[in-house]
Amino acid sequence: MKRIIVYLFTLAWATALYAQTTAEILGTVTDESGSVIAGAQITARNTATGIVSNTTSGDHGQFRFPLLRPGNYEVTIEKSGFAKLIRNNVEIQLTERANIPAQLKVSTSAEVITVTGEVPLINTTNAEVGVNFDSQRIQNLPLAPNSNILNAALSVPGVSQLSGGNSGFAAGGVSFSVNGMRTRSNNFVVDGTDSNSPSVGGLLQEINNPDTVGEFRMITNQFSAEYGRAAGSVV
Numbered sequence: 001m002k003r004i005i006v007y008l009f010t011l012a013w014a015t016a017l018y019a020q021t022t023a024e025i026l027g028t029v030t031d032e033s034g035s036v037i038a039g040a041q042i043t044a045r046n047t048a049t050g051i052v053s054n055t056t057s058g059d060h061g062q063f064r065f066p067l068l069r070p071g072n073y074e075v076t077i078e079k080s081g082f083a084k085l086i087r088n089n090v091e092i093q094l095t096e097r098a099n100i101p102a103q104l105k106v107s108t109s110a111e112v113i114t115v116t117g118e119v120p121l122i123n124t125t126n127a128e129v130g131v132n133f134d135s136q137r138i139q140n141l142p143l144a145p146n147s148n149i150l151n152a153a154l155s156v157p158g159v160s161q162l163s164g165g166n167s168g169f170a171a172g173g174v175s176f177s178v179n180g181m182r183t184r185s186n187n188f189v190v191d192g193t194d195s196n197s198p199s200v201g202g203l204l205q206e207i208n209n210p211d212t213v214g215e216f217r218m219i220t221n222q223f224s225a226e227y228g229r230a231a232g233s234v235v
Contacts, residue, residue, distance in 0.1 A: 021192040023092040026064040027102040029057040029077060036061030037104060040079040044090075047072045063102075070094045070215055077102055083111035093132040094217040130219035130234075131156045138210050147208050149216065150176070153235070158220045178220050178233040185232030196229070203235075 025044055029037040040057040044065045057063045073090040082104035092098045105113060133141075133152055143151040153159050153176055162175040162183065175183060188195045188203045195204045207213060219227070219234040227234050 021094065021189070022067045023070045023094060023096045023098070024064060024066045024068055025073060025075060025090060025092060025098050025100060026062070027100045029061045029063065029079070029102045029104060031082070031104055031106065037079055037082070040077055040082075040102075040104070042078075042102075043076045044068065045074045045076075047074055061102075068092065070096070075100060077104065079104060081106065081108070083107035083109075083113050085113050086115070088116040093134070094215050095128070095130075095219070096132075127222040128219050128224060129221035130217055132215065132217045134215045135213070138213060138216075143210065147210060149207050149210050149213050150203065150235070153218055156218050156220060159218075159233075181230075181232030183232075185230045187227065187230035187232075187234045189234065194229075 029040045029042070031037055036057075038057055038059050038061060040061075040063070041054070042057065042063050042065075043052055043054050045052045046069060048071050049069070051069075053065050053068065055063050055065060070093050071091070073092065075087045075090050077085040077087075083106075085102065085104055087100055087102075090098060090100060105111070133149075138149060138152060141152045141155065143149065154161055156178075158179045160177050160180075162177060176186075177183060178186060183202065186202065190203075190205075196202070197204050216235060220232075223234060
């Protein structure tokens with residue numbers, strides 16, 4: 001019994017960690033009248049890596065691709081009796097849930113409808129307040145007085161620099177405050193793993209090479225249930 005409990009706890013913990021460093025694509029497949037379509041075949045292909053994920057719409061037309069690597073995707077939706085729908089340039093960021101339109105047109109031929117466009121930037125799936133920094137934004141932002149990527153946090157609304165110095169490492173931990181909280185109230189997660197210093201608080205290791213970071217997200221309010229530990233921010 002003890003082994004089973006430990007095993008279940010480990011699975012639950014690991015699932016939550018993965019959710020912190022991935023993104024997902026979801027939607028509802030319908031026809032032109034708005035009726036849901038069950039059994040549609042949906043694929044999501046990462047255009048950078050070529051990795052393809054597959055799923056099928058459920059009884060209520062809904063589909064979901066969890067645990068996707070952030071990036072650009074091509075989503076294809078197929079169902080017999082309908083034209084194939086291809087949505088290009090579906091860009092998802094870290095922890096984002098992209099809800100894409102998935103309306104199919106009735107067709108008896110091998111018609112293909114290709115839609116190129118970005119997913120709306122307005123997040124309608126959760127109430128999280130945060131900012132994403134992709135590799136290009138990290139490269140463009142000045143990381144003064146040193147190259148620690150956490151200096152970019154100073155550009156986020158609600159983040160204030162403490163009088164002790166820069167937003168990188170200091171004797172008492174990471175020296176920035178979020179929404180008036182203490183510096184120890186910031187929660188750091190690197191590739192799904194807790195990376196908080198157990199002694200002084202703050203990030204466990206200093207990241208001084210921006211080229212090693214593909215993307216990071218800073219959540220400053222309305223955290224989802226998967227996060228815990230601190231009330232200031234999640235990085």
